[in-house]
Amino acid sequence: MLAGIGFIAPLLAYLVIFYAYPLYENVSMSLHRFTRATYVTGEAPYAGGDIYREVISSAQFWPTVLQTATFVVVSLVFQYSIGLGLAVFFQRHFPLSVVMRGLFLVPWLLPIIVSATTWQWMMDADSGIINRLIGVVGSDPVWWLNSDNSLWAVIIANIWLGIPFNLVILYSGLQGVPVELYEAAAIDGAGRGRQFWHITLPLLKPVTAVTLLLGFVYTLKVVDIIWIMTTGTGSSQTLATWAYSMAFGKGASAVIKYSEASVIGSILLLVALVMGFVHLFVQRRQEAV
Amino acid sequence: MSRLRSAPGKTLLGLFFTALMLFPVYWMVNVSFTDRAAIRDGMLYPHSFTFDHYRVVIADQLPHLRTSLVVGLGTVVLTLLVAAPAGYALSKLFVPGRRVISFLLIVAQMIPAVVMALGFYSVYSGLGVLNTVPGLILADSTIAVPFGVMLFSAFMRGIPREILEAAHMDGASYWRAFVSIVLPISRNSAVTVGLFAFLWAWSDFLFASTLNRDGGDLRPITMGLYDYIGSQNQEWGKLMATAVLASIPTAILLLLAQRFVSAGLTTGAVKD
Numbered sequence A: 001m002l003a004g005i006g007f008i009a010p011l012l013a014y015l016v017i018f019y020a021y022p023l024y025e026n027v028s029m030s031l032h033r034f035t036r037a038t039y040v041t042g043e044a045p046y047a048g049g050d051i052y053r054e055v056i057s058s059a060q061f062w063p064t065v066l067q068t069a070t071f072v073v074v075s076l077v078f079q080y081s082i083g084l085g086l087a088v089f090f091q092r093h094f095p096l097s098v099v100m101r102g103l104f105l106v107p108w109l110l111p112i113i114v115s116a117t118t119w120q121w122m123m124d125a126d127s128g129i130i131n132r133l134i135g136v137v138g139s140d141p142v143w144w145l146n147s148d149n150s151l152w153a154v155i156i157a158n159i160w161l162g163i164p165f166n167l168v169i170l171y172s173g174l175q176g177v178p179v180e181l182y183e184a185a186a187i188d189g190a191g192r193g194r195q196f197w198h199i200t201l202p203l204l205k206p207v208t209a210v211t212l213l214l215g216f217v218y219t220l221k222v223v224d225i226i227w228i229m230t231t232g233t234g235s236s237q238t239l240a241t242w243a244y245s246m247a248f249g250k251g252a253s254a255v256i257k258y259s260e261a262s263v264i265g266s267i268l269l270l271v272a273l274v275m276g277f278v279h280l281f282v283q284r285r286q287e288a289v
Numbered sequence B: 001m002s003r004l005r006s007a008p009g010k011t012l013l014g015l016f017f018t019a020l021m022l023f024p025v026y027w028m029v030n031v032s033f034t035d036r037a038a039i040r041d042g043m044l045y046p047h048s049f050t051f052d053h054y055r056v057v058i059a060d061q062l063p064h065l066r067t068s069l070v071v072g073l074g075t076v077v078l079t080l081l082v083a084a085p086a087g088y089a090l091s092k093l094f095v096p097g098r099r100v101i102s103f104l105l106i107v108a109q110m111i112p113a114v115v116m117a118l119g120f121y122s123v124y125s126g127l128g129v130l131n132t133v134p135g136l137i138l139a140d141s142t143i144a145v146p147f148g149v150m151l152f153s154a155f156m157r158g159i160p161r162e163i164l165e166a167a168h169m170d171g172a173s174y175w176r177a178f179v180s181i182v183l184p185i186s187r188n189s190a191v192t193v194g195l196f197a198f199l200w201a202w203s204d205f206l207f208a209s210t211l212n213r214d215g216g217d218l219r220p221i222t223m224g225l226y227d228y229i230g231s232q233n234q235e236w237g238k239l240m241a242t243a244v245l246a247s248i249p250t251a252i253l254l255l256l257a258q259r260f261v262s263a264g265l266t267t268g269a270v271k272d
Helices: A002-031 A050-057 A061-090 A097-103 A112-122 A129-137 A150-174 A179-187 A192-203 A205-221 A224-230 A239-248 A258-288 B002-032 B036-041 B052-092 B098-110 B113-127 B133-156 B161-169 B174-185 B187-203 B206-211 B221-230 B236-246 B248-256 B258-265
Strands: none
Touching: A002 A050, A002 A258, A002 B052, A002 B098, A002 B113, A002 B133, A002 B174, A050 A061, A050 A258, A061 A097, A061 A150, A061 A205, A061 A239, A061 B002, A097 A150, A097 B002, A112 A150, A112 A224, A112 B002, A112 B221, A112 B236, A150 A205, A150 A224, A150 B002, A179 A192, A192 A205, A205 A239, A205 A258, A205 B098, A224 A239, A239 A258, A239 B113, A239 B206, A258 B098, A258 B113, B002 B236, B036 B236, B052 B098, B052 B133, B052 B174, B052 B187, B052 B221, B052 B236, B098 B133, B113 B133, B113 B206, B133 B187, B133 B206, B161 B174, B174 B187, B187 B221, B187 B248, B187 B258, B206 B221, B221 B236, B236 B248, B248 B258
C-alpha cells in the first residue's frame, strides 16, 4: 500500500499543481471581474454569475455556438466516413498497402501550424492552387478565407487533419472482425455491400462509439488550425478560438477580456467533464457485453 | 483468379488516394524550392528551382530550432519521470482510488488547451515564469503526461505477476523491481511515450503563443513560423521552407519509428 502511494505520488502532485490549480484559476477568473489592471492593482471584485450572464446574452454567443456545432458535426461526419472507407479499402493487404497506410499518417503527425499555413496558401484567392484547379473546370474563384466562407475553409482543412486518426483506429478495429464471417457470408451469396452493412458496421459499433467520442472532444478543442488560417474571424469563430482571442487580445477581440474568456473556458471544461462521464459509460457498457 | 487481377488495380487506386492526401505536403515542399518571382505561377513542380529560401530561413530560425529541441527533450524527460512510476503503481500496486485517478486522466486529455493556457497564464504571471523555457516545458508536458500514464499502465498490466513476486522473494524492494525489471521490459512503451511527448511539444503552438510570446530566441520553431505569417508582406517561399524545417521530426518519426506511432495512436481508443 505504501509502495503504491509512493509510486503514484509524483503523478498526484503533478495533477494538483499543473491541472487542478490552473483550472481553479480559470474558474475563479470567470467569477471575478479581471481586467488588465488587475495584474497591477490585484483588484478583481467578485461578480458571481454576472459575467456568465453577460457572455451568454452577448450578440456573439449563440452564432458562435452554432458555428462550433457546424464545425464539429460536419468535420466528424466526413472524417469518419472517409476514414472508414479507407480502412475498408486497406483491410485486405495488397502490394504497397502497408507503406501507403504509413504515409496516410503524415497529416496527423505534422505540426498543425505547418498544415494550416500550407492550406492557407493553397486557399489563397488570387494565386492559390485550389482556385487555379477550380478555374480549369471553368468556375469562378472562391474567396475561401473571407468571413462568409472561412468556416467551410477551416472545416475542409480540419477534415483532412482528422482522416489519419479515424483511419488508424477504424483499421485496427477491423482487424478484430473474424475473416470467417466474411467467408461464410460470401458462401451465402452476400455481396461486398451487404457484407459491409451486416457484418462490418455492426461489429465496428464499439470502436465507432469511441472514435466519434474522442473525435468530438478533439474537434471542440481545436484552436491552431483555425487561428492560423483565419485568426477565427468571420464565420470561422468557434468557442475555443473566441476564448483564445479574448484571453490574449488578438483576432476578433482587440481587447483583453480575461473573465469573459474564462467563462467560455469553464463552459468548455464542463463539456469535457460530461464527455469524460460519457466515455466511462461507453466503456462500462462494452465491458458488460 | 479475380484477386490476382484486382491487386494491381487496388495498388493503383491506393496510390491515387495517397497522392491526393499528401498533395498539401507536396505543395509545401514544391513552393519552398520555387524562386520568389515564380511562386504565384502555381507550377506543379519547382521549375525555377532555388535554395535561396532555405539559406535565409536556416539562418533566421536556427535559434528557434534549438529552443524547440531543448523544450522537446525537456518535455520527454519530465513526462517519463512522472508517467512511468505512475503506470507501474496503477497496474501492479495497490493504489487507493485507482478508478478515480484513471477517470481523471481521461478527463485531463479532454480539457481544451486554451483553458489550460488561461490558467497557466494567470499562475505564471504571478510566479514570474512567463517567457521562460522551463515554464513552457511544464505546460507542454500536460499534453503528454495523461497519455503516458495510460500507455504505461496498459502495457505493464501485461507483465506476469510471477516475475515480480520472484524478485520480491529474493529480497528486491519495490523500487529495485521497478528499475531492474519493469522498466527494461517496458522499453518500447517508453520509446512510444517519449516520441509523442517530443512531437507534441515540438508542434505546440497554443502554449508557446500565450506563455512564451515575448521570449525572443527562447521561443520555439512554431513561433518562428508564426512570425513570418504575421509579417505584412507574406513571403510564401520562406514560410514554406520554415514549414518544411518544422516538419523534420515528423519525417524522422515516420522513417524510423512507424510501429511505435501506430501503437501510440490506438492506445485508449481500442481495447485489446
